Amino acid sequence: MESLWWLLPLLLALVIGGLCPLAGTMLLVQRRLFLANLVSHAVLPGLALAVALRLDPGLGGVITGVAGALLAERLSRGDRPGEGGDEAVLNTVLAGFLGLGVLLIPLLHIRVDLEAVLFGDLLAAAPADLLRSLLALAAVLALIALRYSHYVYLGVDPLGAAGAGLPVRRLRLLLTLVTAFIVVSAMTAVGVVLVIALMGAPALLALAGASSLRQALGRSALVGMAISGAGFLLAIQPAVNLPPGPLIGVLCMALLPFAALGAARSSARR
Numbered sequence: 043m044e045s046l047w048w049l050l051p052l053l054l055a056l057v058i059g060g061l062c063p064l065a066g067t068m069l070l071v072q073r074r075l076f077l078a079n080l081v082s083h084a085v086l087p088g089l090a091l092a093v094a095l096r097l098d099p100g101l102g103g104v105i106t107g108v109a110g111a112l113l114a115e116r117l118s119r120g121d122r123p124g125e126g127g128d129e130a131v132l133n134t135v136l137a138g139f140l141g142l143g144v145l146l147i148p149l150l151h152i153r154v155d156l157e158a159v160l161f162g163d164l165l166a167a168a169p170a171d172l173l174r175s176l177l178a179l180a181a182v183l184a185l186i187a188l189r190y191s192h193y194v195y196l197g198v199d200p201l202g203a204a205g206a207g208l209p210v211r212r213l214r215l216l217l218t219l220v221t222a223f224i225v226v227s228a229m230t231a232v233g234v235v236l237v238i239a240l241m242g243a244p245a246l247l248a249l250a251g252a253s254s255l256r257q258a259l260g261r262s263a264l265v266g267m268a269i270s271g272a273g274f275l276l277a278i279q280p281a282v283n284l285p286p287g288p289l290i291g292v293l294c295m296a297l298l299p300f301a302a303l304g305a306a307r308s309s310a311r312r
Contacts, residue, residue: 088104164286232291243294
């Protein structure tokens with residue numbers, strides 16, 4: 043069994059690699075991907091409080107992650123967070139929650155491995171991490187299956203979706219909840235800072251030339267799994283010996299030129 047020590051981390055890398063781009067694609071078509079970045083930073087205060095109260099850190103992270111996203115949306119003036127003056131609100135809330143999380147660690151006299159939380163530690167993966175990731179995958183797949191047409195409409199025409207009577211706020215809240223769950227699940231693999239790269243880069247590549255949201259979702263999941271699996275396997279090679287999370291983040295950045303090329307080709311065909 044000792045010779046298969048890499049199997050659990052690899053499985054977790056593959057699950058997270060498929061999971062993050064699914065949520066990233068859904069957020070990207072709604073121009074709300076920045077909320078994933080906000081959620082990923084807002085989970086830290088909840089983690090600290092949960093550790094202090096001897097509760098599940100994941101539960102605390104989800105609560106404050108969603109709270110940060112809701113606060114930012116409440117304070118934003120526009121319909122699409124991240125645009126215009128709302129960008130200042132989002133960045134301020136992001137920095138505030140991250141700062142609060144860092145301050146709570148010494149105030150509550152707890153020990154938290156900030157490097158592992160921020161950048162991940164796949165080699166320390168436990169069966170509970172894989173189970174949490176599989177539950178998050180089931181949640182996002184259920185959301186897509188049950189509300190696919192609603193999210194397509196919301197991504198194409200949010201004002202029209204609201205006018206047609208769709209529960210826009212509820213749909214956005216559900217996606218925010220699932221995103222927070224995904225961010226917490228991805229902490230062990232890539233950390234809360236690098237998870238945004240795994241959400242964004244595969245989604246950008248998959249959306250270029252995709253004929254439907256369903257096709258883009260499938261493509262992004264496959265690309266994410268390939269990047270995560272390859273990054274982990276490369277990182278554990280004796281000649282490389284690098285932390286897997288940051289390496290996966292760098293590989294995601296390497297996808298951007300291909301995404302730009304695909305987008306240019308798609309525009310030329312139109």
